Amino acid sequence: MVSILPRRFPCFTTLVLGLLVTMPGAAGAASMHRYTITVDAAIREVDVRACFDGAPPRHLAAESLDASAALLEVRIEDTGKRLEPNGPELDLRSVPADGCVRYRASLLMQGGRHQRSSGVARRVGPDVVTDAGIWLWRPPSLAQDEEVELRFALPEGMSVSAPWRPQRDAHGRVEAYRLGHAVYDWPAAVAFGTFQQREIAVGEARLRVAVLHGAPRVEWELVRQWLTRSAEAVSTLYGRFPLDDVQVIVVPGARGDEPVPSAFVLRGGQPAVYFFINQRKPLADYLVDWTAVHEMAHLLLPHVRPEDAWLSEGVASYYQNVLRARAGMISEQEAWQRMHGSFRRAMRGMPGTTLADATERMYRDGAYMRVYWHGAALMLMADQRLRARTRGAQSLDRVLHGLQACCLDGAQVWQASVLFDKLDELSATNVFSELYAQHVTAARFPDLTETYDELGLGLNASGEIVSVLPRAAHSDDRDAIMRAPASLR
Numbered sequence: 014m015v016s017i018l019p020r021r022f023p024c025f026t027t028l029v030l031g032l033l034v035t036m037p038g039a040a041g042a043a044s045m046h047r048y049t050i051t052v053d054a055a056i057r058e059v060d061v062r063a064c065f066d067g068a069p070p071r072h073l074a075a076e077s078l079d080a081s082a083a084l085l086e087v088r089i090e091d092t093g094k095r096l097e098p099n100g101p102e103l104d105l106r107s108v109p110a111d112g113c114v115r116y117r118a119s120l121l122m123q124g125g126r127h128q129r130s131s132g133v134a135r136r137v138g139p140d141v142v143t144d145a146g147i148w149l150w151r152p153p154s155l156a157q158d159e160e161v162e163l164r165f166a167l168p169e170g171m172s173v174s175a176p177w178r179p180q181r182d183a184h185g186r187v188e189a190y191r192l193g194h195a196v197y198d199w200p201a202a203v204a205f206g207t208f209q210q211r212e213i214a215v216g217e218a219r220l221r222v223a224v225l226h227g228a229p230r231v232e233w234e235l236v237r238q239w240l241t242r243s244a245e246a247v248s249t250l251y252g253r254f255p256l257d258d259v260q261v262i263v264v265p266g267a268r269g270d271e272p273v274p275s276a277f278v279l280r281g282g283q284p285a286v287y288f289f290i291n292q293r294k295p296l297a298d299y300l301v302d303w304t305a306v307h308e309m310a311h312l313l314l315p316h317v318r319p320e321d322a323w324l325s326e327g328v329a330s331y332y333q334n335v336l337r338a339r340a341g342m343i344s345e346q347e348a349w350q351r352m353h354g355s356f357r358r359a360m361r362g363m364p365g366t367t368l369a370d371a372t373e374r375m376y377r378d379g380a381y382m383r384v385y386w387h388g389a390a391l392m393l394m395a396d397q398r399l400r401a402r403t404r405g406a407q408s409l410d411r412v413l414h415g416l417q418a419c420c421l422d423g424a425q426v427w428q429a430s431v432l433f434d435k436l437d438e439l440s441a442t443n444v445f446s447e448l449y450a451q452h453v454t455a456a457r458f459p460d461l462t463e464t465y466d467e468l469g470l471g472l473n474a475s476g477e478i479v480s481v482l483p484r485a486a487h488s489d490d491r492d493a494i495m496r497a498p499a500s501l502r
């Protein structure tokens with residue numbers, strides 16, 4: 014599911030060029046700017062002290078168009094001189110080397126103010142989710158050896174949940190965050206409050222989970238089992254969760270028949286997952302639901318530009334069934350049937366429209382089926398061709414593992430065609446560029462007859478029911494798709 018878009022959807026190029034030259038990490042940054050962020054007990058304002066290491070940047074930038082309206086007062090600490098923002102920029106040329114600025118910014122969301130900020134900002138009982146783009150004035154870009162460290166000074170009992178890279182003390186507790194060289198143009202959700210905050214270990218990886226207040230209160234055990242199971246399902250791809258440390262925000266109180274009526278991945282700062290749940294639903298409903306597996310499967314890819322959302326949604330949609338079958342949440346037969354049913358619905362959507370055009374229209378019209386499942390069909394075809402042509406040596410799992418090692422970190426925004434070239438390189442095949450040429454610019458949903466034949470998937474007379482044929486040529490490949498590698502079982 015997706016309902017959050019990057020803030021400046023069509024204008025990526027300048028941003029990408031600005032950030033591509035930088036690299037993640039900077040553990041031994043030569044230049045470390047230090048921010049201390051104080052929040053009042055009522056969570057109305059932040060008071061930020063930003064101290065620069067050496068020469069300050071020429072200006073600070075905030076992501077949201079509403080940031081200058083939310084900015085209450087900025088002063089140079091030494092002289093008390095007041096600074097005024099110019100739109101989303103704050104000129105620092107009068108700040109001395111090693112100097113500090115202090116500013117206050119409003120977190121209140123009243124009367125339509127901050128409406129343009131994003132869909133993430135909200136009050137949830139006594140807790141507040143902010144979009145950091147409203148209140149975080151940061152250097153517009155960081156040099157390779159430059160970092161910003163963020164520390165929070167909070168009232169007794171208050172917690173913060175933030176997406177940036179956590180810095181941990183000797184006991185593993187988060188004591189600060191590093192801003193890093195990340196994607197900035199998406200919302201970054203930062204929650205303040207007295208919510209439940211705990212960590213879930215998934216192998217070596219950690220989910221930092223904030224469960225906001227709700228009535229009835231959300232049972233931690235429900236969240237723990239649901240997210241652990243979903244994350245472990247995603248870990249069946251290549252034996253580890255794709256990212257080391259991920260922010261997760263769970264907002265209770267959603268209505269609807271499903272346990273997780275809405276969810277999305279945010280990429281501001283670092284990738285994070287945001288869930289709206291109906292906490293009245295029983296644990297059993299959560300343990301078979303596809304949403305968390307789908308959202309976490311988004312973390313298998315780096316940031317793909319929104320014009321190519323068919324690729325990120327295709328991967329997430331393909332794997333939402335495959336991974337649930339591997340984890341025993343649904344049967345293999347059910348996984349194939351669900352996939353087939355979605356392909357059939359998608360086939361009827363937007364006839365005569367290319368995938369690129371359908372993706373553009375998806376944002377306008379909300380017609381998701383064609384885009385998600387056309388993308389998922391390409392992933393099924395890729396997985397089948399990789400396995401068949403390399404006699405099982407390659408698979409979509411393996412290629413994505415290669416991508417994890419080379420390309421998941423950092424601020425690059427990928428075009429689908431460039432990412433497909435990378436996947437060809439990683440698999441030493443031309444499967445992806447071939448699929449791109451055949452099916453991305455074609456004005457129809459891919460014909461899956463050959464793929465089904467190769468995998469030994471049969472259809473009934475009406476074409477609605479898919480069945481697994483026992484003695485097909487490549488039934489091993491088909492079975493391998495739905496089963497975790499033996500070493501992981």
Ligand SMILES: [Zn+2]
Pocket residue numbers: 014015307308311325326329
């Ligand atoms: Zn999605």
